[in-house]
Amino acid sequence: MKIAVVGHGNVGGTLASSWVANHEVTIGVRDLESEKLTRLKKNPDLKFKSIPEAVSGAEVVLIATPAHLVTELIPGMGNLKGKVIIDATNAVGSHPEPYPTAFHAFKDLTSAEVVKCFNTTGFENMANPNYGAMMIDMFMAGSDKRAKKIAHSLVLDAGFAQCYDFGDDSKVELLEQFALCWINLAIMQGMGRDMAFKVLKR
Secondary structure: OEEEEEOOOHHHHHHHHHHOOOOEEEEEEOOOOOHHHOOHHHOOOOEEEEHHHHHHOOOEEEEOOOHHHHHHHHHHOOOOOOOEEEEOOOOOOOOOOOOOOHHHHHHHHOOOEEEEEOOOOOHHHHHOOEEOOEEOOEEEEOOOHHHHHHHHHHHHHOOOOOEEEOOOHHHHHHHHHHHHHHHHHHHHOOOOOOOOOOOOOO
16 A cells, blocks of 8 residues: 655654555655654655655555644645545644644545544554553544545554544544543553553453
């Protein structure tokens, strides 16, 4: 699968590094000479292009930028028709006016197939979802079946045990609230970032 990653910080960089073993991954950046890319450029399998070039050659686009920036980002991404966008952002503190989440902006301003996923835990858990006797879970939301199928596959490729479906587009904001639960426990309540959620069934 050809994947473009827009946002090369902790989340985007971690997932790109994880997926590149099984997929063709290109990181889309505004400045190809940025020193922030030094660590990622040590991986010879990762490719780096401008954002429009990376998106143009991709089937799937992971968005891992701050949520409030996406309305500025979208016009420069080019034609997104037929592409799957995975929104890994959380509108914490600020959101992309006038939309409540980046997901809603992508749904309204593009013709892409959009799914919310990879937003409910810290990048440390994306780098290593192994908690000893079990692998942790990931979650997604959205109404597009094809986008969900691809997100589910990429979740498993990243090493998670399962990707649970929160529901259709109406559950996207609930999934962002679920992310706030992780942020609250891990950071605000001082449990630390090496904690995660796991669905257990009796």
